[in-house]
Amino acid sequence: MARIHGPRERQSLCRSLIVAVCCLLIGAVxxxxxxxSPASAxxxxxxxxxxxxxxxxxxxxxxxxxxxxxxxxxxAQGRAIFDGPSDQxxxxxxxxxxxxAVRVPLNEDCWLGINGVPPEYGGAAYRQAIADYVGLLxxxxxxxxxxxxxxxxxxxxxxxPQPMPDADHSPAxxxxxxxxxxxxxxxxxxxxNEPVPDSNQDxxxxxxxxxxxxxxxxxxxxxxxxxxxxxxxxxxxxxxVVAFGGVQYGGTLSRWRQYRPTDPQNALVAAWHTYNWTWCxxxxxxxxxxxxxxxxxxxxxxxxxxxxxxxxxxxxxxxxLGSTTAVRLRSTARSIGRISPDSRVPSPPSPPT
Numbered sequence: 001m002a003r004i005h006g007p008r009e010r011q012s013l014c015r016s017l018i019v020a021v022c023c024l025l026i027g028a029v030x031x032x033x034x035x036x037s038p039a040s041a042x043x044x045x046x047x048x049x050x051x052x053x054x055x056x057x058x059x060x061x062x063x064x065x066x067x068x069x070x071x072x073x074x075x076a077q078g079r080a081i082f083d084g085p086s087d088q089x090x091x092x093x094x095x096x097x098x099x100x101a102v103r104v105p106l107n108e109d110c111w112l113g114i115n116g117v118p119p120e121y122g123g124a125a126y127r128q129a130i131a132d133y134v135g136l137l138x139x140x141x142x143x144x145x146x147x148x149x150x151x152x153x154x155x156x157x158x159x160x161p162q163p164m165p166d167a168d169h170s171p172a173x174x175x176x177x178x179x180x181x182x183x184x185x186x187x188x189x190x191x192x193n194e195p196v197p198d199s200n201q202d203x204x205x206x207x208x209x210x211x212x213x214x215x216x217x218x219x220x221x222x223x224x225x226x227x228x229x230x231x232x233x234x235x236x237x238x239x240x241v242v243a244f245g246g247v248q249y250g251g252t253l254s255r256w257r258q259y260r261p262t263d264p265q266n267a268l269v270a271a272w273h274t275y276n277w278t279w280c281x282x283x284x285x286x287x288x289x290x291x292x293x294x295x296x297x298x299x300x301x302x303x304x305x306x307x308x309x310x311x312x313x314x315x316x317x318x319x320x321l322g323s324t325t326a327v328r329l330r331s332t333a334r335s336i337g338r339i340s341p342d343s344r345v346p347s348p349p350s351p352p353t
Contacts, residue, residue, distance in 0.1 A: 045185035065101030105149030
């Protein structure tokens with residue numbers, strides 16, 4: 001999703017043999033024993049041990065999954081909550097791709113029921129729909145990653161990407177989300193989709209804003225930093241694993257360890273986004289940008305994708321994710337865009353997010 005230079009869009013993305021490779025998950029920094037678990041077993045609670053994501057039975061966990069677009073934009077546009085089906089048949093379709101995780105993008109205005117979101121698609125209705133969907137996922141043995149995808153300050157409707165979480169609503173959003181899912185440690189909370197402070201620079205100012213928020217270059221409102229969002233979650237008593245990407249649309253992890261927030265639970269993981277049009281597109285870059293972080297903390301590639309019909313770049317990335325000894329990242333590049341009405345064959349990707 002992240003474009004470092006120039007406009008960002010997802011038009012005319014090519015399909016793979018099975019699915020449109022458009023918005024993607026997921027790789028984590030560990031080997032897994034999940035394949036031996038019963039298909040219908042609810043996912044076990046997660047925690048962090050060093051650079052490994054572990055479940056409650058002491059097994060390392062690797063995420064293989066999809067992004068399920070729609071819940072970030074449909075509500076704000078007054079159209080619905082989901083874009084396409086959200087029933088058991090659609091989840092079964094996802095499971096048929098051998099996924100064990102689904103990333104669900106959220107809209108803070110819809111969750112909080114503010115800034116003119118229609119009540120039938122926002123507030124209590126939206127929160128219940130998301131909780132019900134997470135329940136269906138977990139009942140099918142799938143982990144849920146809840147991602148703050150669209151946010152906006154003040155009375156501005158959250159109807160598109162912003163460079164940072166906003167101090168006006170984002171802490172309240174995470175307080176409420178964490179309260180809702182407190183005690184359910186099979187849910188991962190991803191703080192913000194793609195931070196872009198300091199006009200897309202990998203700078204001291206960008207990383208300081210990323211962590212501390214406040215008045216920041218390149219952000220036309222008071223930002224909420226990652227530390228304040230971790231604090232909001234932990235203040236509820238929630239112990240969920242918390243994920244967040246670095247600057248430059250989540251594609252740069254160069255100073256993630258230096259600036260990472262403190263967490264009394266020691267349950268933080270790095271999220272990473274990469275596409276074939278971003279700045280980090282070679283194995284040497286993966287090693288220096290991601291591998292060094294993965295030596296210390298788990299890394300989940302919550303978005304990967306390719307807008308070329310030639311799969312060479314994506315195959316190289318996938319090979320690196322699957323076989324690199326230093327970090328042992330594994331990933332399955334699956335995208336669902338929208339599930340088609342028959343809940344079996346993916347339809348074309350949804351609008352840009």
